[in-house]
Amino acid sequence: MQKLLILLFIFLGFEGFAQKQTKNFVEKNLNIIRSIDPDSTDFTDVEVIGNAIGNSRIVMLGEQDHGDAPTFLAKTRLIKYLHEKKGFNVLAFESDFFALNEGWDHLDKQKTTINNFIQQNIFSIWTSCTQCENLFYNYVSESFGTNNPITISGFDSQFDGGYSNNLKKYIDDFFKVNDIPFIKSKSYIDNFLPFIDSIKISKDVAKQTLFIKQIDTIFKQISKKWEGSFELLVLHNLQESSKNGISFLTKAKDYKELRDKQMAENLKWLVNQKFPNQKIIVWAHSAHILKNREFIKSKSSNENWTNMGHFFTRDSLLNQQTYIVGFSSKYGTAGRITIPNTYKVVLPIKNSFEDWMNDNIKYAFVDFKRFRNLNPNSFEYFNMKGKYHIYNEAVWTQVFDGIFYIKDMYPCEKSVLKF
Structure with missing residues (x-):
């Protein structure tokens, strides 16, 4: 003692x-x-x-x-x-x-x-x-x-x-240029594209969950040459935005963390990919x-x-x-x-x-x-x-x-x- x-x-x-x-x-x-x-x-x-x-x-x-x-x-x-x-x-x-x-x-x-x-x-x-x-x-x-x-x-x-009003067209054009098979499906036209415009305000957990799964399908269909690209990072942001929305709606503990983790990934991309020789x-x-x-x-x-x-x-x-x-x-x-x-x-x-x-x-x-x-x-x-x-x-x-x-x-x- x-x-x-x-x-x-x-x-x-x-x-x-x-x-x-x-x-x-x-x-x-x-x-x-x-x-x-x-x-x-x-x-x-x-x-x-x-x-x-x-x-x-x-x-x-x-x-x-x-x-x-x-x-x-x-x-x-x-x-x-x-x-x-x-x-x-x-x-x-x-x-x-x-x-x-x-x-x-x-x-x-x-x-x-x-x-x-x-x-x-x-x-x-x-x-x-x-x-x-x-x-x-x-x-x-x-x-x-x-x-x-x-x-x-x-x-x-x-x-x-405000510029994100162009997001749906940007995504659609990218998929069409790369001939992504999923864009030929009814689900793409009826569910995926319309949801992009409502992702900020949607309170529908089921639609958010479907959107996340659809992006997973798209990732499997995109050529590996796009790995590390801005386009794929935008898709990751869309997916994480939906995960964040679900977390908020269900009052999960990882609500803030999901956003911050993606912000870190975005900032890393800016530092390492877009502005590798510049001071930020x-x-x-x-x-x-x-x-x-x-x-x-x-x-x-x-x-x-x-x-x-x-x-x-x-x-x-x-x-x-x-x-x-x-x-x-x-x-x-x-x-x-x-x-x-x-x-x-x-x-x-x-x-x-x-x-x-x-x-x-x-x-x-x-x-x-x-x-x-x-x-x-x-x-x-x-x-x-x-x-x-x-x-x-x-x-x-x-x-x-x-x-x-x-x-x-x-x-x-x-x-x-x-x-």
């Missing part, structure tokens, strides 16, 4: 030391960011982020909720810096994989057509937010008047973009991009799901090439333009990451990857609002590579721009 007490004392003492170690690192390696204004083009203050990113080819930028106005401003400024100073020229969104690849690739790259396409195919939580206007409706389109244009892409398995910025919710989720203590079973970042970084090479930036805020209000009500962010609790921040600091950055390199044996749990605007206890230094701190949060203003 005495030995157990001694071991417990040693363990608790080690935990306390580790926490002190992390806190000391944060306080001594806190990099003040001067501004989040997208028009602030003196990037000397954000060079610390560039140095932290180093030679990473993929940079993921998170957000605690899909309406965090100052986070969107900060991300816009970071995107400009990464584009102009670090050679990143692909911007991939948590939005329609099919629309933002097939549609973008065939788009006439003029300012009006670009702005209209963005507004119709990237989720309105961003495109209808005033704080995103600078990026979407000025910077991207104006880059096509330079020698360094920005390519827009997407990796979400949901077919929510990923824009998504922090809950999708974080890694090593096993280091987060979940407060409910709803949080205990395997996410895109976890699937993506299981590939050791991709993990080495990726730098993941989370966001944290201390005070304020949050909400989305698609939801009428706003809410107060959780106030800082004692000895949390946000509590370590002096109130005179508005914006700052901490490089957790550097902490890991300096302290490879440190796995300390501490509280931080890294996943949402609520606290989770986690080894946050293993979950994100860096944290962008914002003192005051406020929700988006609704944009009135129409194209």
